[in-house]
Amino acid sequence: xxxxxxSVPEHDRIIFHIDVNSAFLSWEAVYRLKNGxxxxxxxxPSVVGGDPSTRHGIVLAKSIPAKKYKIQTGEPLFSAKxxxxxxxxxxxxxxxxxxxxxxxxxxxxxxxPVVERFSIDEVFLDFTGMELHFGPPVKAAQAIKDxxxxxxxxxxxxxxxxxxxxxxxxxxxxxxxxxxxLFPDExxxxxxxxxxxxxxxxxxxxxxKLKRKGVFTIGQLAALEPALLRQWFKSYxxxxxxxxxxxxxxxxxxxxxxxGLSNSTTIAFDVKERETAHRVLLSLSETLxxxxxxxxxxxxxxxxxxxxxxxxTCSRQRKFDTATDCTNEIYRxxxxxxxxxxxxxxxxxxxxxxxxLCSNKLLQLSxxxxxxxxxxALDCTVDNIRSKYGWCxxxxxCFLCSPLSPIAGGLPQDDADIEEGGKVWSPFLxx
DNA sequence: TCTGGGGTCCTAGGACCC
DNA sequence: TCTGGGGTCCTAGGACCC
Numbered sequence: 016x017x018x019x020x021x022s023v024p025e026h027d028r029i030i031f032h033i034d035v036n037s038a039f040l041s042w043e044a045v046y047r048l049k050n051g052x053x054x055x056x057x058x059x060p061s062v063v064g065g066d067p068s069t070r071h072g073i074v075l076a077k078s079i080p081a082k083k084y085k086i087q088t089g090e091p092l093f094s095a096k097x098x099x100x101x102x103x104x105x106x107x108x109x110x111x112x113x114x115x116x117x118x119x120x121x122x123x124x125x126x127x128p129v130v131e132r133f134s135i136d137e138v139f140l141d142f143t144g145m146e147l148h149f150g151p152p153v154k155a156a157q158a159i160k161d162x163x164x165x166x167x168x169x170x171x172x173x174x175x176x177x178x179x180x181x182x183x184x185x186x187x188x189x190x191x192x193x194x195x196x197l198f199p200d201e202x203x204x205x206x207x208x209x210x211x212x213x214x215x216x217x218x219x220x221x222x223x224k225l226k227r228k229g230v231f232t233i234g235q236l237a238a239l240e241p242a243l244l245r246q247w248f249k250s251y252x253x254x255x256x257x258x259x260x261x262x263x264x265x266x267x268x269x270x271x272x273x274x275g276l277s278n279s280t281t282i283a284f285d286v287k288e289r290e291t292a293h294r295v296l297l298s299l300s301e302t303l304x305x306x307x308x309x310x311x312x313x314x315x316x317x318x319x320x321x322x323x324x325x326x327x328t329c330s331r332q333r334k335f336d337t338a339t340d341c342t343n344e345i346y347r348x349x350x351x352x353x354x355x356x357x358x359x360x361x362x363x364x365x366x367x368x369x370x371x372l373c374s375n376k377l378l379q380l381s382x383x384x385x386x387x388x389x390x391x392a393l394d395c396t397v398d399n400i401r402s403k404y405g406w407c408x409x410x411x412x413c414f415l416c417s418p419l420s421p422i423a424g425g426l427p428q429d430d431a432d433i434e435e436g437g438k439v440w441s442p443f444l445x446x
Numbered sequence: 447t448c449t450g451g452g453g454t455c456c457t458a459g460g461a462c463c464c
Numbered sequence: 465t466c467t468g469g470g471g472t473c474c475t476a477g478g479a480c481c482c
Contacts, residue, residue, distance in 0.1 A: 038482095067447045075450080088482095091448040134453095134482040218480050250456070251479080277452060318475095326449075330476065364450085 029142040029152050030267060032174040032182035033123060033159070035116075036191035038136030039063040039076035042115045043105055045168040060084060061103040064092045069283040070363070075107055079191065112136075118167055126159060131267045139179055141267040156194045164192065180263035181206075183215055202261045207234030217255055221248065233259050273310060278303045279366025280423040285324045286362040289354075294413060296349045298423035299367045301411075304342030305401070307369060308394060311376070313338035314369035317345060319352040322364035331356040332368070340375050341390045 035041060040063050044056040060081040065071030072092040084099040096102050116135045124130050126149060129141035142152055149155040156173040164170050170192035174185025177198060184206055185197035197205055212222040214233050224247070230236050236244075237259035244252030257263070278299045286292050296319070307314060318332030331352045339345065349367045400409045414421035 065450065070447080071450060072448065073450055089450080093448045137482075216480060220479065271454095274454070279451060281450060328477085332475065334474075366451090368452095 027143075028177050029146070030176055030179055030182040031140040031142050031152070031156055031159075032133075032179065032186040033119070033138045033140065034172045034174070034183075034186040035119070035136040036170045036172060037076055037078055038116075039107060039112055040078050041169040042112050043076075043108065045115070046108070046111055049168070056103065056105065059103060060086075060099050060101060061105065062086065062092070062095060063107050064095075064104045066106065067092055070281050115167065115169070119163055119171075122163060122166065123159070126155065129267050129269060131269055137183075139182065139267045142175075153194060153196065160192065160194060176261075178261070178263040179265055179267065180215060180258055181261050184213075184261075187213065197261075199261050203234070206261070207232060207237060207259075209233050211236060214255060214258055216251075216258060221251070221255070224248075273312065273372060275316075275368060275370030275372065276303060276306055276310075276314075277366060277368035278306075278423070279320065279364060280420075281322075281364045282362070283418070286365075289357070291419070292353060292357065292362055292365065293350055294417065294419055295365045295423060296353060296367060297346050297411065298414070298419060298421055299365065300342050300346035300349060301422050303367055303369060304340060304345050304394060307340045307345075307372075308375070310372075311374060312372040313340045313375045314345075315371035315373070316369060317348040317352065318368040318370070319349050319356060320364075320366040320368070321353070321356060321362055323360040324363050325360070326363070327360075329356060334371065338371070338373050340394070341387070342394055343390050345369065 037057065040056055040061065043063055048055060057078050058080065059078065060083070061078045062074045062081055063076040064074050074086060074088055074090050074092060074095050077086050077088060077095075081095075081099065081102065084095075084102075086095045086098055086102070092104060096104075112135060116132075120130065120132060120138060123138055123140055127140045127142055127145050131139040133139055142149075142155065145155070146152065149158070152175050156175055160171055160173050172186040172188075172190050172192070173194045174182040174187070175194065175196045176182040176185055181197045181199070181202075185195040188195040188197070188205065195205075209232065211217055211225050211231055211233060212219070214236070217225070217236075225231075225236065228247070230239065236255065239256065241253055241256045244256045246252070248255070280295065280299065282295060286295065315338045316332060316334045318330055320328060320330040322328045333348070333352060335348060339348075345367070353365075410421035
């Protein structure tokens with residue numbers, strides 16, 4: 016029996032949501048098969064996971080057989096192995112995933128001019144009006160799905176509906192390698208029986224609160240009075256009520272203006288000394304500054320966050336009079352905020368965030384900072400060297416004999432990164 | 447050897463102004 | 465001496481997503 020309707024009703028818009036099945040794990044499997052490995056990670060209990068020795072030991076992606084052991088993305092590898100002692104764990108190769116993701120995007124762009132890269136493994140595609148070129152939506156989606164499998168070697172789910180929310184909910188239905196529709200008239204039968212946690216934007220906290228109030232399915236949520244949800248969850252309550260009814264008017268958007276940037280890192284050991292913490296902040300500032308300059312932006316707001324050994328977090332942010340894209344300036348501000356914030360408890364994780372961005376062409380130099388020009392030239396030179404010879408071709412001397420990475424945060428460098436000079440390093444939306 | 451990193455948005459509460 | 469109130473900006477924290 017078909018798992019989708021053979022004919023779709025007339026609607027204003029036709030939206031596809033393309034979701035790579037177990038993305039990191041599939042891509043890892045495809046890469047390994049291509050390089051002579053005979054075992055397909057997708058067919059055994061396996062996960063892509065970080066390195067516990069540097070305190071990055073969490074599950075980044077799981078195979079479908081691993082899912083049967085109730086292993087969850089984000090859970091510690093330690094606990095995943097307790098659930099499944101034979102679990103195969105492989106390290107991540109981010110630059111590979113970025114390539115697979117981009118290859119898929121290229122294919123999808125052939126089917127519509129309006130394509131939104133929602134994350135490294137999810138894409139929205141506005142198929143409205145494209146029936147003329149590629150046939151009815153379900154047939155076209157089948158063809159796209161099969162083409163990706165044939166040309167790139169991995170499977171995707173495609174959800175089809177009249178808005179992004181329903182398309183996304185549709186792609187989550189049965190996996191892998193499937194096309195599903197979820198049009199408004201199918202909501203009661205396909206979406207309302209689902210548990211409340213499966214609704215987009217209902218996370219763990221909201222799901223727990225709803226369950227305590229006796230709401231267990233999306234249908235039960237839909238049946239509530241929106242005023243009651245407003246009372247319980249403020250504006251959020253109305254949003255999830257609308258989602259439970261399949262209401263969503265957001266557009267498929269090719270480009271999103273960047274609002275802010277952040278870099279953070281879990282350090283392999285607990286940091287007890289101020290100087291060490293400062294160095295981590297410096298290495299984070301390096302990455303942040305480079306990304307900011309690459310985007311052609313300056314930031315007015317700088318923020319610092321700390322997670323201590325007890326997993327308690329705190330943060331401090333400040334708006335400054337002048338915007339900057341200078342590594343040293345970001346570092347100086349971050350250090351100032353850190354010194355005000357830190358209570359001396361050993362630190363596990365440090366982060367820096369910048370926001371309130373403006374174009375660096377309109378850069379307003381402070382009268383008091385006569386060094387600004389020199390720093391600008393320095394940043395520019397270092398950026399050029401790094402883009403030519405790799406991220407670590409030029410580092411600050413204070414990192415020479417240090418266990419700390421001179422360039423922290425972002426995605427961990429993998430072998431492929433180093434071979435390529437580490438040029439590829441961010442999977443996210445900005446070109 | 448237990449618990450990542452990068453985003454966006456919302457809210458509460460305080461400061462400050464008129 | 466009975467302690468306005470609306471508007472805006474700012475910060476910290478927490479929710480969600482991948």
